[in-house]
Amino acid sequence: MTTLPEANAKFAVDLFKVLATEHQCDNLVFSPVNLTAGLGLLAYASGCEQADQIEKVLHWDEVKECDKPRSRSLGHSTTRLRRAQEKVETCPRPRPRPEPTKPEATCPRPRPRPEPTKPEPTCPRPRPRPEPTRPEPTCPKPRPRPEPEQPKPCDKRRVIHRPAPCPEPEPEPRCPRRDVPCYECEEPEGIHTAFSKILATLNEPSSNYTLSFANKLYGNKDIAFIQKFLYCALKLYLTEVENADLHNAPEEVRRLINLWVEVQTHGKIKDLLPKDSFDCLAQLLLVNALYFKGQWEVKFDKELTEEAPFYPHHADEKECHSVQLMHRKGVYNAGTIDLCNVQVQVVEIPYKNNELTFVLLLPVDCNAEALEQLEDGLSHEHLLDLSCHLKAIEVDLAIPKFSSEKSIEANEYLNLPDLTDHEKADFSGATTTEGVALTQLVHDAAIEIDEEGGEEPEPVPCPKDRRPRREPVEIRADHPFLYYIVHNCTQSIIALGRFAKPE
Numbered sequence: 001m002t003t004l005p006e007a008n009a010k011f012a013v014d015l016f017k018v019l020a021t022e023h024q025c026d027n028l029v030f031s032p033v034n035l036t037a038g039l040g041l042l043a044y045a046s047g048c049e050q051a052d053q054i055e056k057v058l059h060w061d062e063v064k065e066c067d068k069p070r071s072r073s074l075g076h077s078t079t080r081l082r083r084a085q086e087k088v089e090t091c092p093r094p095r096p097r098p099e100p101t102k103p104e105a106t107c108p109r110p111r112p113r114p115e116p117t118k119p120e121p122t123c124p125r126p127r128p129r130p131e132p133t134r135p136e137p138t139c140p141k142p143r144p145r146p147e148p149e150q151p152k153p154c155d156k157r158r159v160i161h162r163p164a165p166c167p168e169p170e171p172e173p174r175c176p177r178r179d180v181p182c183y184e185c186e187e188p189e190g191i192h193t194a195f196s197k198i199l200a201t202l203n204e205p206s207s208n209y210t211l212s213f214a215n216k217l218y219g220n221k222d223i224a225f226i227q228k229f230l231y232c233a234l235k236l237y238l239t240e241v242e243n244a245d246l247h248n249a250p251e252e253v254r255r256l257i258n259l260w261v262e263v264q265t266h267g268k269i270k271d272l273l274p275k276d277s278f279d280c281l282a283q284l285l286l287v288n289a290l291y292f293k294g295q296w297e298v299k300f301d302k303e304l305t306e307e308a309p310f311y312p313h314h315a316d317e318k319e320c321h322s323v324q325l326m327h328r329k330g331v332y333n334a335g336t337i338d339l340c341n342v343q344v345q346v347v348e349i350p351y352k353n354n355e356l357t358f359v360l361l362l363p364v365d366c367n368a369e370a371l372e373q374l375e376d377g378l379s380h381e382h383l384l385d386l387s388c389h390l391k392a393i394e395v396d397l398a399i400p401k402f403s404s405e406k407s408i409e410a411n412e413y414l415n416l417p418d419l420t421d422h423e424k425a426d427f428s429g430a431t432t433t434e435g436v437a438l439t440q441l442v443h444d445a446a447i448e449i450d451e452e453g454g455e456e457p458e459p460v461p462c463p464k465d466r467r468p469r470r471e472p473v474e475i476r477a478d479h480p481f482l483y484y485i486v487h488n489c490t491q492s493i494i495a496l497g498r499f500a501k502p503e
Helices: 004-022 032-045 048-057 069-090 151-161 191-202 227-237 250-264 368-377 380-384
Strands: 028-030 209-220 240-244 284-294 306-310 321-339 342-350 356-363 391-400 402-409 438-449 473-476 481-487 492-499
Touching: 004 028, 004 032, 004 191, 004 368, 004 380, 004 492, 028 402, 028 438, 032 048, 032 191, 032 209, 032 227, 032 284, 032 438, 032 492, 191 227, 191 492, 209 250, 227 240, 250 284, 284 492, 321 473, 342 368, 342 391, 356 368, 368 481, 402 492, 438 492
Parallel strands: 209 240, 284 438, 391 473
Antiparallel strands: 028 492, 209 284, 306 321, 321 342, 321 391, 342 356, 356 481, 402 438, 481 492
């Protein structure tokens, strides 16, 4: 059985190998979790056959514990029936239970008690009970019966999540993001609902890192989107759907999209769509961008950052490049292990509160063959289970200070040709307009790695030990390496990339 984090890691490795082959000797970075969100939205918008194709690429077809999204109506009915039957079967019988020899048998009911001749010391009278000083655990409280007064505040809190209190839409709403009714998008056990919980967790604000998503689906103004899809795209995938004049004003729309992405990513991703990136025949355009910058659990000392040589694997470049190399000595989960028949130094660098972790994969041999062999043999287990092979050791760490950004047309690297075929594309889950196909799925990821982080902890005095102290293990990333950033709570791969040379 495959779990959802495992399926997402498999997709990350699959796409990385394709991108690594197409972009050899170049810096590379993309966000598997955000691209999964974009493809998940397209799967939700698709008909059954097309949705199955997308789910196969995402390895969601291997997630057995989740129901198929297209069977949610039937599954919802059967689940409700099953739960109702379970309630009837497990409901305690009212007749046999009043007679067990339990504390209730020694305590007379509140009715006959007004005239007792022998007051029970262990059972206070029902009247003085409102202000008891010693609540008897063996005697049931007579007051818990008026339960209708307590659910009122609970209902007010729950009502926010129920469809009933949602505002009614206008007869002809102009803005699809507002004034839309609430819908049941999917069963609670569905795959889209399960992934939406991951996205909701990642979107929670944090003072320890900046993680910004910029996801939006643009459709030409003649495309009639289904109201339920507008609601569920925002609820499940936090993605707005907007109509734009892609046919008559493509350059104006392109400028507005670039400006919106720049604002959402705090000015870090600019000019996402280059000039003439799509023509007047565009129909659906999915923008999928992410920016990340975190603070280390223990910061790097800026005074120790130095200009140092970096040795790329370019066959046509004999001279080395220079890079800002950050230094720190400390205890990290690290080790030298055999990955894909390559000796690799692995170190986990935690971010603040251990919410995220930066994992460095540095081949011991500084040559292109070792890195290519590592990339070819990389698997999802390496992304999720490396910690089992590491131990806490003292490390003399040196890694580059760098920023990396990469923009790709993801639809060109995925084996999903039907999405862009006007005759085969099926987006019947999103629109009633026929012949609608995807024009582009533009993905961009930008990350920043610098010294910022928590304060340096006070030095702990070493215990007296007769044995000589071991020298720290040196991990010096002065040649190309792989890396990924994982969200520890959800096991989501925020970014996966290769650092090949300074930019």
